[in-house]
Structure formats: structure tokens, C-alpha cells
Amino acid sequence: MPLFPHREHFSGGADGLTGRGTTAGQPERESIFETPKRMDYEELELGIGGLDSIEAEEKLASALRGLHGIHGVRLVRGGAHIIFNPLGITRDEICAEVRRAGFALDTIQKTGEL
Numbered sequence: 001m002p003l004f005p006h007r008e009h010f011s012g013g014a015d016g017l018t019g020r021g022t023t024a025g026q027p028e029r030e031s032i033f034e035t036p037k038r039m040d041y042e043e044l045e046l047g048i049g050g051l052d053s054i055e056a057e058e059k060l061a062s063a064l065r066g067l068h069g070i071h072g073v074r075l076v077r078g079g080a081h082i083i084f085n086p087l088g089i090t091r092d093e094i095c096a097e098v099r100r101a102g103f104a105l106d107t108i109q110k111t112g113e114l
Helices: 054-065 091-100
Strands: 042-049 070-076 079-084 104-113
Touching: 042 091, 054 070, 054 079, 054 091, 079 091, 091 104
Parallel strands: none
Antiparallel strands: 042 079, 042 104, 070 079
């Protein structure tokens, strides 16, 4: 007998969650929990002029993190490493936002899909 018979037990997939569950003594039914769908993210590295102070970094990070489709922003000396969902935002839109925030783009490099 399970330790917590009132809780659902999941089995299956590599992560142990299949999106379906059974409760002790009851037939299998749809779970209220769903297995997260895989998102196709892309990486973009930007060389950014004028990113030479903490204030400038905060300004850029704030502008980028507020955009729909941005999954992560890591600022590095003279640039940014951005992970984004191309279904939510394009590279061109990201670059336009960097320019709107008052920065110049030195280099743009797509590093690939995650």
C-alpha cells in the first residue's frame, strides 16, 4: 500500500512524468498536471558599444528582460549573451530594442539553437 494513497502516482517517461496519473485503487485518468512542452530557444551574442558602467548594464538588462520571448540575459564586458524563443521575439526586434535603449551594436552573432 502506498505511503500516501490519496496522492497521484506518476510513471513512464524519462523524467517520471507522463501527464497521466493513477490513484490507488482507481483506473488511470487524465492528470491535472501536464508534462512541460519542449521550447526551442536560440542564443544570440551581441557586442554592444557604451556598455561600460553598472548604470548602463542595468539600463540594458531592464530593457531586454522586459521583452516577451526573452528567456535569459547575461551581460559580459562589452556585450550580452541572450537566450530567447524565436516564436516570441526575433533577433531584429532584440537589436532594435538595444538601439532604442541608446546603445550601439558592434557585432551580432547567432550561436545556435538550444
